[in-house]
Amino acid sequence: MKKLFLVIIAIATLSACKSKSSSTASTKKARIEVLASEEVNPALKSKAYDLGKRILNTCNTSKFKPFTTEEATDKVIQNTTLERLSSTCQKYLLKYGQFKDIKLVEVVKNNTDNTQIFRYKAEYQRKFTQKELQVTMNEENKVSAIKSTDWVDVYVP
Template sequence: MKKIFVFCLVLLFIASCKSKKATSDSFDSKAIKTVSPSEVESIKKDRAFDLGNRLLETCNTSKFKVFSPNEATQKVIDNATPERISATCKKINMRNGKYLGLDLIEITFNPVTEEHVFRYMISYQKKLYKRELYVTINKEDKVSAISTKEINPKPM
């Protein structure tokens, strides 16, 4: 009985060490790529900056101009309600202070969905917490997603 048990363990060990098959190179051609700003159409760059800036400027002025169907997808328009923006602005203003501006960090392109993601560093009055703005522009030159993310400080 012990010999059968040991034999099964050895067989299980050998089977688990089986090498994996190599993956195809076609996956690499569909990988998300970082692109330079000169490679992106100016309408995409301008739209990402303008709508992101307009949204964040709302925190300073408390006046939100609703996105039009030419600028953003219906999902973004439905989610960008004055009530939701006001609640988010209250939280951000308490922690970060007044909104000052945006600085482009990088642009990535996803060939599968044909979307450009613009990543901006948001400048605030208080420098304690850093936040980034992500604006996604689809192939129809409409904003399909807007989000902010707090960046954790790196230990020294």
């Protein structure tokens, strides 16, 4: 009886210590991946650039053409009002000066929600710090998020 009990414990211990096979781990798709420039639809690139630049140009002109339902999700439309942009622009104008342009650095695909995040370096009059503009496009090719942060070389979700 004791020998049977020891054999069962030994088998249970060995099966608990068994590692996962590497073939199942390699078949899972990465949560995020950086896309090559050729993999991104040129029309989508252009649309993301135009919409991102439209937001940042508001700081220079104090005029904002609101997004349409074909360009952005309802949440983005509700959150990008002239009043909200104006308060942000006041801070940016004082700190960074006039907005000049944005340059596309990379496109990151989020495989969990199938969105593409366009990462731009924003150029301002004063160059003491580098800013980033992230324009997130969903499956319907609409802006689902816009975010401005300090630039970091490696994308962190």
